[in-house]
Amino acid sequence: MIIVTAALKGGVGKTTSSVYLAALASSNRRAAILVDADPQASAADWVENSGDEKLERVEVLEAPTERLLTKALDRVGDDGVGVVDMPPSHERLLNKALDRASVVVIPTRVGGVETPRVEAVLDLVPPSTPVGLVICSARTFTRSYKEALESWVQAGVPVWGTIPERVAITAGPTGPLSLDGLESYRKVWRRALAAARAT
Structure with a gap:
């Protein structure tokens, strides 16, 4: 199973989403591979420096090029989980990852520039690949959050989760990772996981 965390804009919660999903994947399986395709290597730094035991079984592979990305994704076994943290604004590399994705997670925030x-x-995203949104740093009590949620539902885009605004x-x-x-x-x-199993 390969989860691609994709956004064409930075600062929307992409790396945070990737690290938490890798931690959860490793707690349910023997191990998880976190593929850090961003040249800034923020996800790799997080896992390597956190000292959090929930990340101990997460293997990190840095893959900021198409060749390295292909090699890293080839390491994900049939019963394994790979989570790919994509860089923003690198459409060619993103397309390479999307070709191999079992599911795609799109982190976003509430705001006018986010929808486009x-x-x-x-x-x-290929039509046959399941995709869901994650609304990050959400102030769930605000009117703008509720309106954004309604607009995605009306557009037929699944919202797989909301992450509250917490430092x-x-x-x-x-x-350590926040509870x-x-x-x-x-x-x-x-x-x-359910979306990947249903395809």
């Missing part, structure tokens, strides 16, 4: 960027990623969730390598974050991403993980 999500739609641009949706246009790249601890996006702390990165400076601390709030794990609980919120558990729903995303289960929906991605």
Whole structure:
């Protein structure tokens, strides 16, 4: 199973989503591979420096080129899980990953510029590949959040989860994974797993 976390814009929760999903995948399986395709290697830094035991069984492969990405994805076994953290604004590399994706997770935030960027990623995803949104850093009590959720539902785009706005969730390598974050991403993980099994 290969989960591609895709966004054409930075700062929407892509790396956070990838790391939490890899942690959850490794807790349910023997191991998970986190493929960091972003040259900044933020996901790799997070896993290697966090010291969190929930990330101990996550193997990190840095793959910022098409050749390295192909080699990394080839390492995901038949019963394994690979989570790919894609860089923003690298459409060619993203297309390479999407060709191998079992499911695609698109992190987004609430706001006017986000919808066209999500739609641009949706246009790249092969029609047979399941895809779901994750609304990150959400203020769930606001009107704008509720309106955004309604608009995605009306557009027929599944929302697999909402991640509340919490500093601890996006702390990165400076601390352990947040329990709030794990609980919120558990729903995303289960929906991605169910979508992959249904295809």
